[in-house]
Amino acid sequence: MKRRTTKQAAGLKPSSSKSSDMSENNHFDSEIHHLVELLNRHGLAELEVENKGLRIRVRRAGTADAAPMVMAESNRQIPGEPPTAAAQAIASDSLVTVTSPIVGTFYRSPSPDADAYIEEGDFVKKGQVLCIVEAMKLMNEIESEVDGRVHKILAESTKPVEYGQPLFLIDPTAAP
Numbered sequence: 001m002k003r004r005t006t007k008q009a010a011g012l013k014p015s016s017s018k019s020s021d022m023s024e025n026n027h028f029d030s031e032i033h034h035l036v037e038l039l040n041r042h043g044l045a046e047l048e049v050e051n052k053g054l055r056i057r058v059r060r061a062g063t064a065d066a067a068p069m070v071m072a073e074s075n076r077q078i079p080g081e082p083p084t085a086a087a088q089a090i091a092s093d094s095l096v097t098v099t100s101p102i103v104g105t106f107y108r109s110p111s112p113d114a115d116a117y118i119e120e121g122d123f124v125k126k127g128q129v130l131c132i133v134e135a136m137k138l139m140n141e142i143e144s145e146v147d148g149r150v151h152k153i154l155a156e157s158t159k160p161v162e163y164g165q166p167l168f169l170i171d172p173t174a175a176p
Contacts, residue, residue, distance in 0.1 A: 032056065042164050096146050098168040100161040104135035108157040116157075122150050123176040130168055133161060142167065149174035 035058045039047050048057040100106070108116040108131050117129050124130065124144040133140045152169040155161055 032058070042162070044162050044165065094171065094173055095151055095169045096148065096172055097166045098130060098142065098145060098170060100133055100142070100155075100163060100165045100167055102133055102135045102140060103163050104133040104140065104161060106155040106157060106159055106161045106167065107132040107134065107139075108153070118150050118153075120150050120153055123174070124148065124150060124170065131155075144168075144170060146170055146172045148172040149176075 035047055035049060035056060038044070039058050046057065046059040050056075108118075110117070110132065117131055118124060124147065126144055126147050128144045129141045130144055130150075131142050133142055148170040150168060151171045153167070154169065155165065155167045161167065
């Protein structure tokens, strides 16, 4: 059985022989390997990271023992072009990630006919309920860890979430 490298699994072409490209590719490879290790260590189905305009998504395909699949997408701005929405977005290192403390089912509202606890763009206070994660028929309220503006909701209501899975991105530097 032939083993495929992460680059081959991602459909990436081998890097050129330029030393600066090789240095960048080595860093890229180490980041991918780190993400794959996190995916495997925590038993996640998918992990997505964005840093400096480069978004990397590692997703387990098919069964639990299938090899992880890696996709990369660049949002880097080309000089002379107008900035993209991603380039104008807040630096991801300033955002606080609220993760699921348990495995369960994610709910954005307290009941099917009720409004969602929060929406993207809402300002939240520390301790404010953001969602519910149901585990073994127990409803666990997930609260905000900081004051700030909800930048992104990462989970879909009524869908399963894993332990440590990112649920929300909150910008603590935003003011109401």
